[in-house]
Amino acid sequence: xxxxxxxxxxxxxxxxxxxxxxxxxxxxxxxxxxxxxxxxxxxxxxxxxxxxxxxxxxxxxxxxxxxxxxxxxxxxxxxxxxxxxxxxxxxxxxxxxxxxxxxxxxxxxxxxxxxxxxxxxxxxxxxxxxxxxxxxxxxxxxxxxxxxxxxxxxxxxxxxxxxxxxxxxxxxxxxxxxxxxxxxxxxxxxxxxxxxxxxxxxxxxxxxxxxxxxxxxxxxxxxxxxxxxxxxxxxxxxxxxxxxxxxxxxxxxxxxxxxxxxxxxxxxxxxxxxxxxxxxxxxxxxxxxxxxxxxxxxxxxxxxxxxxxxxxxxxxxxxxxxxxxxxxxxxxxxxxxxxx
Numbered sequence: 591x592x593x594x595x596x597x598x599x600x601x602x603x604x605x606x607x608x609x610x611x612x613x614x615x616x617x618x619x620x621x622x623x624x625x626x627x628x629x630x631x632x633x634x635x636x637x638x639x640x641x642x643x644x645x646x647x648x649x650x651x652x653x654x655x656x657x658x659x660x661x662x663x664x665x666x667x668x669x670x671x672x673x674x675x676x677x678x679x680x681x682x683x684x685x686x687x688x689x690x691x692x693x694x695x696x697x698x699x700x701x702x703x704x705x706x707x708x709x710x711x712x713x714x715x716x717x718x719x720x721x722x723x724x725x726x727x728x729x730x731x732x733x734x735x736x737x738x739x740x741x742x743x744x745x746x747x748x749x750x751x752x753x754x755x756x757x758x759x760x761x762x763x764x765x766x767x768x769x770x771x772x773x774x775x776x777x778x779x780x781x782x783x784x785x786x787x788x789x790x791x792x793x794x795x796x797x798x799x800x801x802x803x804x805x806x807x808x809x810x811x812x813x814x815x816x817x818x819x820x821x822x823x824x825x826x827x828x829x830x831x832x833x834x835x836x837x838x839x840x841x842x843x844x845x846x847x848x849x850x851x852x853x854x855x856x857x858x859x860x861x862x863x864x865x866x867x868x869x870x871x872x873x874x875x876x877x878x879x880x881x882x883x884x885x886x887x888x889x890x891x892x893x894x895x896x897x898x899x900x901x902x903x904x905x906x907x908x909x910x911x912x913x914x915x916x917x918x919x920x921x922x923x924x925x926x927x928x929x930x
Contacts (some may be wrong), residue, residue: 608827612796613665618829619799620702621647625805625828626652629848633811640844641836644687645699650845656698660687661788664701669708672731677701678756685757688783689768700788707733707791712748720747735789741781750780800825812855820858822854827854870926879929902922 595859618641625639628649637651645660662680664670684699691697710729718724718903722744731745741749752770761767807813807821807828817824831854835844883890887910 615796616665616704616799617641617646617663618832619796619803620661621832622803622825622828623799623806624661625846625851626651626810629851630811636848638847640843640846641832643841643844645683657696659698659700661700661702663701664705666703666705668705670703670705670709670732671710673710673712673752677732678752681753682757682760684787685772686768689771694821698786698788701790701793704794705791710748718749720751735784736791746777746781749784750777810855812852816859817855822860824855827858870923872929873922873926876927
């Protein structure tokens, strides 16, 4: 997750972690929204969601068009272009996944960012190396990708050159990676790779994402009338579970599934019922009642009904005997019931 501040402050260095915190919440909210939406789309099967597994968030669902859908999240305070380090770094990570999964269509990748879109300013030497006129030029590559427009041949060559240069730089001191495969990748395949990605860059904030997430909670099939007023608590529980699982060392332990989501909704009702329960005030008066009749139950009943069934008397005696055994936390409730 990259978070960049757009303000140039000539003063002292800021030690605050505010932007990073916003970026992490942005990532969690996106994961929750994707999880809830996919759980609604797949009502009959089991799907999984995780953070920090392959990408910032990942969904695994056999009923979707792609088995694995990963999303990289960016929360920026400045302009973002195809030549930005964050975009190029994401492309390197996506290419690693693309080659790791052997170019499979079962893997769908995307970028979801909060930022403004800037043009790419390409230096003269980069253009000259591609056989173009040796002069600086500006392009709108990222804007076209976000708008779903086709890149021109020149734009595609520029984008491919920037990506290969970044990939080589990141792996120059590392023997791993797939640079030979990237070098031999046809330009048309790279174009298809870019077009198959989901590009979403807007002015979304944590506040607008939270409203979207709360709407997804309310419209979930696990939400019913008893959950009304508990939407923010349900969302907080889901975000907490996503964050808690993301730190697990085992990849499988990071996964939440549809049953986990159902449990969060069910446990919220159980928890709220226990937390809001109050003691019956009548229990305070029980100990103050003066005892003036020391007869047992059998004597009291036979005094007014001499022909009462012996079998029923024994049943009542057993009920009274069991009532003597009350859990410590239930004594106040029992006293209130006896008083009434």
